[in-house]
Amino acid sequence: MTSNSWQFTRRFVSVSWGSMSDAYQQLIAELSRARRVLVTTHVRPDGDALGTSAALVMALRRKKIEAEVLLLSHLPSKYAFIFSDNQITHHDAEKGWPAGLDLNGFDALLVADTGTWSQLPGLREHVEKWNKPKLVLDHHLTQEDWADAKLVVTEAAAAGEIAAELMDQWNIELDGPIAAALFLAIASDTGWFQFSNTRPYTLRLAARLIEHGVDTDRMYQLLYQNERAERLALQTRALQSLELMLDGRLAVMRVRKGDFDQTGANVPDTENLINMPLQVRTVEVSLLMVEPRDDGPIRISLRSKGQVDVARFAEQFGGGGHARAAGLKLGVPFDEAHDRVVLAMTQEMLTS
Ligand SMILES: [Mn+2]
Incomplete structure (x- = not known):
């Protein structure tokens, strides 16, 4: 990627999201204090939920912060590659709280792609009285007020866009497996860049991710040509x-x-x-x-x-x-x- 295209992207971001910058910095500050973060997302996770969670885990690792994922539903086989490709540990809470999961081993909870308890069934009773920061990174309009820090950008086509901007502000390169995870997130929530939520930033970000080597042909087949006849x-x-x-x-x-x-x-x-x-x-x-x-x-x-x-x-x-x-x-x-x-x-x- 040329430095020109990078600067253009950054300039666009600071214009459109300038006032959001404090929310990004607050989330970065909260995460920087943690040594181990539990990342979770909404029930019945989709490509944005899982791609964003995977990208966040890998971003935290680059900052020497350990991270694992808590899933409230089974990991859908269609998206399992993004976890297995990157050795991401996940706990499955579909049938109740995972036996091996001790919240005391974590310093923060990072919730991606939702901000409401109704999308997090079974989680509230475990974390409500837990005295560690609960952080939200989301793009949905419907929100509740329980998080210690919230980064909500409703203009974002996908939670993955917000995760990408967070990484830009945290000086984490959007390369390699992080690029693939973010691409999965934004391609999923935009219906492969067809839905009305696709905005110039989405396409600029997609271009950057492709420049970092995302295999879009493999991704397309995994997302859209990978179903059972049923x-x-x-x-x-x-x-x-x-x-x-x-x-x-x-x-x-x-x-x-x-x-x-x-x-x-x-x-x-x-x-x-x-x-x-x-x-x-x-x-x-x-x-x-x-x-x-x-x-x-x-x-x-x-x-x-x-x-x-x-x-x-x-x-x-x-x-x-x-x-x-x-x-x-x-x-x-x-x-x-x-x-x-x-x-x-x-x-x-x-x-x-
Ligand atoms: Mn989403």
Whole structure:
């Protein structure tokens, strides 16, 4: 990379994020005091959550700070490479607190890609009274106020962008395996740089990471050409359930327990399904209802082309997210969940 492109990137950053610089410095100061950091992220971690966590662990190591990862769900096999490639230790808390994990061995908790307890099930009771700093690095609009230091940049397309800026300010090179982890993070949350959250900084950062040798062809295959056939079978059934309402402005799809049983697919296989109806010109909002196999609450995902703020919509049901991508959960029977959410969305869209 030429020094010119680096300076251009830095100048852009200081203009757009200048006022955030204190939050970066505060997080750096907190982390610098630690000898051992526990990094965690939201339940059902995606590429941003895992890429950012891995990049942060490697960044801390470069500062001679030990770091391990706590995952609240099993590590998805699709993303396991980013941990195994880099010998990153992770503890799996999906089935309860890991037996071998003693919080007293850590000096700080660093939470990436969420700032709310609801996305960290099972964690609160263990860390709430723990007297070490709890730090948040996140890009979601929906936040709570329990962290000792918070670095929240809602303009960032991915938590990975914020991690990259943190490393720039901490004089950590974005090279080698750190570049791959950050690329995984930003490529995931932008749908390979297609979604509206992709901004000039995102692409400049991606360019820097590619200059550092990220194998984008391998990454693309790992992310988008690496699924089981069961996933396609589930998508077929979900698309058959598609209903278009309000003259085609609202798309609703349903995935029922039976769909999982009959296809052999799992809940993570619903990922990305919600974007498919958006290819229809008239569709402004896509809504996906998923009935999980374990009788847990009905999960409703929302995507918008911009006319409707789906994060605000989701908040009335206790959910949240971004203006164009949000989610909520309802612990009521499937048909009731469907009627409540579709009615509320219909009213919202008829008055907006
Ligand atoms: Mn994210």
